[in-house]
Amino acid sequence: MESLLYVIYITSDKPGYTFEVFRQVMADERFMNAMSSDLGRIMEIVAQFQKKIVPDLGSTEGSPEYIGNIVSALIMAGLDAHYALNEMELCDLPLYLEVYEKKRKEEMESSRMWTYFTMLPHIDARKMKNGARDLIIFPWEEEEARKEAERAIREDAARFEELMKTKKTDYYGG
Template identity: 90%
Template sequence: MDLSIFIFCAGVALLILVLIAVCDVSVEGHKRPAPPRIPCPPKLIMAPGMKYQRLTIKAIIRWEQLREKSFSLMDYTDKEDIESLLYVMYITSDKSRYTFEVFRQVLTDERFMNAMSSDLGRIMEIVDQFRKKTTVSDLGSTEGSPEYIGSIVSTLIMAGLDAHYALNEMELCDLPLYLEAYERKRKEEMEGSRMWTYFTMLPHIDSRKMKNGARDLIIFPWEEEEMRKEAERAIREDAARFEEFMKTKKTDYYGR
């Protein structure tokens, strides 16, 4: 075969191979990407050794954000409330991230739902042993809507409580202890500030007109409550003494 013909054929073959490769790349680049698919949570979440262990404050805050209400309004007979609580406990204790709707697909399996509910009941029974005989709503204001646990914890954190401990390690039954300590510290600071204000003003005022000392400058709400309780106690004692007086006979005081 003539050498020039051989070179020409080889060049044509190479050109054909290049065109085929370019067409493959072009077709591959125009393929429609596969739609994203979020897998369901693996059912291994309820495998032995992977059960729910604790109800953290972070989970409670996530529940309040999801349900848009205070945890004190948690209704254990409400399916939405229970499913939401199981969900936030899952996402705060596991590195996986699934939406609530995806997570609920797992709950359609009655076995897993029962197992999770059993774990939740066990956790609440353990925590309830250490809880004061008060409701969660007592942690916040008694006026208006119940206080959110998230709001209370945020206040304690800003006051100096370690954020990691408060969110991940502190139990719900421990929250009143820190709240009482915070309230006590706040009262002492406010009363101390009032006292120093009183001492600063003392050289410039007639102290004889201030019979109650620093309290004449301002009376705090908790002091008003103490005064009210003291007045009620005095009234009860007076009423008891009056009843005792009415039960006595005149001969006890006067001779015949």
């Protein structure tokens, strides 16, 4: 086990770090705790790239997304593969994902709009109150509508509470 830990821990930036020195340092509990913490973090990152052979027991909704899948999607969307696989840092992922998601939303909304324009000569547009949104509502639009409805309910509840606090005499003056 010591040999395995030595091989994992020693890199090119520690050229004079012999196995005997490593064995002596391993006696320090703080060093071992730090090394096991680092090893655990590395294993979590590496585990994301490993295929799990587990039978599919249902939908994947709510299951964690792995870096391998995310990076693959970004590469297929046009991100340079060499950069994504060899140079990109984990902290860069949210930036690229945000832009990727924004681009996908714009493409989907554009496609919906062109579909609407293509159908327009063949349908009664007066029946489509929301225009292209009547064709399909995207999940992010549903979320926006839900948040707006919740905000309106909170406002109405506050107005109702204020109304209930007023007295009858406030309206009749007497």
